[in-house]
Amino acid sequence: MTAMQPSPPVTTAPAIQVQGVIKRFGATTAIQDATLELTIHDRLSIVGPSGCGKSTLLGIISGLDDPDAGVVSVLGESTSQGRLKKCAWMPQRDLLLPWRDVLGNAAISLENRGVRAKVARQQVADLAGRFGLAGFEDRYPYQLSGGMRQRVSFLRTLSAGKEVLLLDEPFGALDSITRADLQLWLRGALDEEPRTTILVTHDVEEALLLGNKVVVMSARPGRIQATFEVSLPEGMSRRDLIRLPEFGDLRDQILGLLEAS
Amino acid sequence: MTQTTSATVVAPDMLPTRRSGSSLIMRKVKRSLPSLGIVAVVAAFWEVASHWFGVPAYILPSLEAIGSKIVTRWSDTLASATWVTGKEVMGGYVLAVVVALVIALLLHLSESLRNAVYPLLIGSQAVPIVVIAPVLAIMFGYTITPKLIVVAFICFFSMVVNSLDGLSAVDPQYLRLMRTLDGSRWSTLRRVQIPAALPSMFTGMRISAVYAPVGAVFGEYAGSQDGLGYVMIQATPLMATDMVFAAIVILTIGAVALFLLVNVLERIMCPWARQSRVA
Numbered sequence: 323m324t325a326m327q328p329s330p331p332v333t334t335a336p337a338i339q340v341q342g343v344i345k346r347f348g349a350t351t352a353i354q355d356a357t358l359e360l361t362i363h364d365r366l367s368i369v370g371p372s373g374c375g376k377s378t379l380l381g382i383i384s385g386l387d388d389p390d391a392g393v394v395s396v397l398g399e400s401t402s403q404g405r406l407k408k409c410a411w412m413p414q415r416d417l418l419l420p421w422r423d424v425l426g427n428a429a430i431s432l433e434n435r436g437v438r439a440k441v442a443r444q445q446v447a448d449l450a451g452r453f454g455l456a457g458f459e460d461r462y463p464y465q466l467s468g469g470m471r472q473r474v475s476f477l478r479t480l481s482a483g484k485e486v487l488l489l490d491e492p493f494g495a496l497d498s499i500t501r502a503d504l505q506l507w508l509r510g511a512l513d514e515e516p517r518t519t520i521l522v523t524h525d526v527e528e529a530l531l532l533g534n535k536v537v538v539m540s541a542r543p544g545r546i547q548a549t550f551e552v553s554l555p556e557g558m559s560r561r562d563l564i565r566l567p568e569f570g571d572l573r574d575q576i577l578g579l580l581e582a583s
Numbered sequence: 584m585t586q587t588t589s590a591t592v593v594a595p596d597m598l599p600t601r602r603s604g605s606s607l608i609m610r611k612v613k614r615s616l617p618s619l620g621i622v623a624v625v626a627a628f629w630e631v632a633s634h635w636f637g638v639p640a641y642i643l644p645s646l647e648a649i650g651s652k653i654v655t656r657w658s659d660t661l662a663s664a665t666w667v668t669g670k671e672v673m674g675g676y677v678l679a680v681v682v683a684l685v686i687a688l689l690l691h692l693s694e695s696l697r698n699a700v701y702p703l704l705i706g707s708q709a710v711p712i713v714v715i716a717p718v719l720a721i722m723f724g725y726t727i728t729p730k731l732i733v734v735a736f737i738c739f740f741s742m743v744v745n746s747l748d749g750l751s752a753v754d755p756q757y758l759r760l761m762r763t764l765d766g767s768r769w770s771t772l773r774r775v776q777i778p779a780a781l782p783s784m785f786t787g788m789r790i791s792a793v794y795a796p797v798g799a800v801f802g803e804y805a806g807s808q809d810g811l812g813y814v815m816i817q818a819t820p821l822m823a824t825d826m827v828f829a830a831i832v833i834l835t836i837g838a839v840a841l842f843l844l845v846n847v848l849e850r851i852m853c854p855w856a857r858q859s860r861v862a
Contacts, residue, residue, distance in 0.1 A: 386759050411763040417756055420855040421778050430774060431764035462855060482764050 335398065337362045337518045338383065338486065343392035345378055352378045354543035356392070360535075362485075365512065365519045367533030369526055371580060375544025376522045380488050383520065384409040396486055410482040414491040416475040418463040424474050425450060425459045431482040446481045453477055453511055469500040476508065480515060489521045493528065505531050506560050513556075526576050530569060531560065538579050547579055644825035652829040660814060665833055667810040671727055671799040672837065675734020679791060682735060683742035684784070690743075691750040691776075708740050712801055720806030730802030730810075737798035738791035742784065749783025750776050782856040785849040792841040796834045 340358040344351065352375040360366055368376045381387040383394055385405030396405045410431075418427045425443040428450060432442035450459055454473055463471055472492060479487055492508075493501040505528055512519060512532075523529050529536045536550045550572055554563055563569055626646060632638050633645040640648065653661060686704075690697040712733060719729035753776050761771040796811075803812025811830040818826035849856070 381759075384763055386762060406762060407765075409763060411760065413756060413760060415756065417754075417760050419757075419775065419778070421853065430761075431766075433774065434761070434765040434767065434770045464855065478764070 336360060336395075337364065337397055338520070339393070339395045340379075340383065341393045343379070343382060343389040343394060345375065345382060345387075346390050351543035353382075353389075354545045356544070356546050358537065358546070360518055360520070363516045363518055364535060365521070365533045367521045367523060367529035367536045368539060369523055369529045369536060369576060369580070370539030370544070371541045372524060374539040374541040376539050377490050378544070379539075380411070380490050380520060380522050383486075384411045384488050386411070408484055409486045409488055410479045410484040412475055412479040412487065412489045412492050414494045416463070416468075416471040418471055418474055418478075420463050423460045423462050424455055424466070427463070427474055428477040428481055430478060446477065449477055449481060452514070454507065467500075468496050469504055472496065472504060473507070476511070480511075480517075485518055487517045487519045489519065491522055491524070493525075494523070501525075501528070502560055508532060526573050526580070527564060529576070530554070530572055531563060536572070536576065538576055540579075550576065641822040641824050644828060648825045649828045649832060652825045653832065656826065656829065661811075661829065661833065664809055664811045664814045664830070665837075668796070668799050668803070668812065668834070669837065671730040671802060671810065672734060672795045672841065674727065675731040675798060676738055676791070676795045676841070678731055679735040679738035679742060679795075680788065683739040683746060683787070686739070687743050687746035687750065687784075690747055692772075697747075704740065704743060707736075712736060712798070713804075716801050716805035719802075725806050725808050729805065730799055730807070733802040733805075734795050734798035737794045737801075741790040742787035745787030745790075746780055746784045749780030752783070753779045778853070781853045782849070785845060785853070788845045789842060789849075792845050793838050795841060796838045800834065 336359045338358065338360040340356055343353055343356040345353040356375075356379055358366070368379065370376045378387070382389050383396065383405065385396070385399075385402040385407075388402050393400060394405065396408045399405050399408055419430070422430070425446055426439070428446040429437075429439070429442035432445060433439055437445070447459060450456065453476070455470070455477065458466065458470065463474070466474070476489075476492065479489075493504050496504065509532060519532075521529065521532050523532075530552055531554075534552050536552055538547045538550075539545065540547045552572065554566065554569065558566075629643070630646055633640070633643045644652075686700075690700060715736075716729065716733050719732055723729045723732075757775050757779075758771060761775055766774070799810065800812035800815070803810040804816060807813045811834055814830045815827050818824070818830070
């Protein structure tokens, strides 16, 4: 209805296609021959040990960086400028601007596109209310808890109005209780505002809870080891989901792979 | 009374935690006690030296001589001198702020300009301003212009350097983030880099604030008809040392006042800076 809504996908072609991507930093190979394919509204989780190149891969998909070899295409855009137009990126640190309040931070992409500040605030106010920030609209970042700040950061990512969300360890810096809370919250938020999502994490449970596909990467050189399909019943609590036998099965398989590498 | 005053200076919810018991003003007073103590000790030595050790008044006038000079000569001389010098200081300082911000932005935006101009800026600070001031007085006469130039010349450098540092010190992650949020170079500069650099700009402005009155006095020494520097030139050959010190006291108070004014301005413009920094 508003600027928040990304334009509907026009083709049935894969939303994101990564083919034979290689990335080197000097003599070290960060990513070796990565290949991925996502259809519209897929939710992919990438797990791997630190230093496996998962954040680097995300940076390449977003268009912030270019691969040394291989092809990356996001909704038909294969140049980095084109990909930047399709992807919103949520970093691990919230990177909120301390001189802007909650709505001001969330609305910044609208202002960047020329929407006047006042109008931009009104446009994100509705989303803020729906995503647990009601009553906090004019607080400043230093007045918010870590969990709240990540919500604002996600809201900013969402209100960029892009079809693809790239979440780079969004809850990595939070304590485990807040993290569990936000995982459920993000699951709900993505059900309500479906997007093609790639989540990078080193937390296997988080990967399973938030993705319908999980890719496991190995370290040095970063390589895609295995892909798992995840289909968990909807509307269950986090605790019940974790207790499901198929959940435990997948978790053990993935942990086994991670330990072996 | 003090409670209400402090409440208007800083909104209560701006403070991360409210410290009960002592008000803001009481804390300020407590913090400045040590420096007031040092002033008191120096003043005591001064008094002992001038009264009991027979140091002649034209070398070390007593404090009450200086004080009474300020009072008795305020209306006929010092008030207008303070006004003249004050105008030079404020005018030159504001000129420096404007010039420094423009230079800093230009140098930030263009690397080749930075490479070309930055060494010259550093070189400019080696120019002996005491020697240049008379030349300016020849060029512009006994007007306010040469004083403004001298003050601005002394003040702008630390403003440029600090502003430039602040602009380029922004965490690159913010710049990457802005690229994914449709941020053009201009919107990133305006919405991220300039606000992030404000605290550094204010650091430069604070440093300069203290030098500004010195610049005005240099300018007046080179040629003037009024001002605190002019008062000093007149008083020195007459060995009216108390008058010289009276002018120095007023200049010192002015410098501290300008410094505090910049602090207040920073509080108003970036209240967030004491909680979190981006650069």
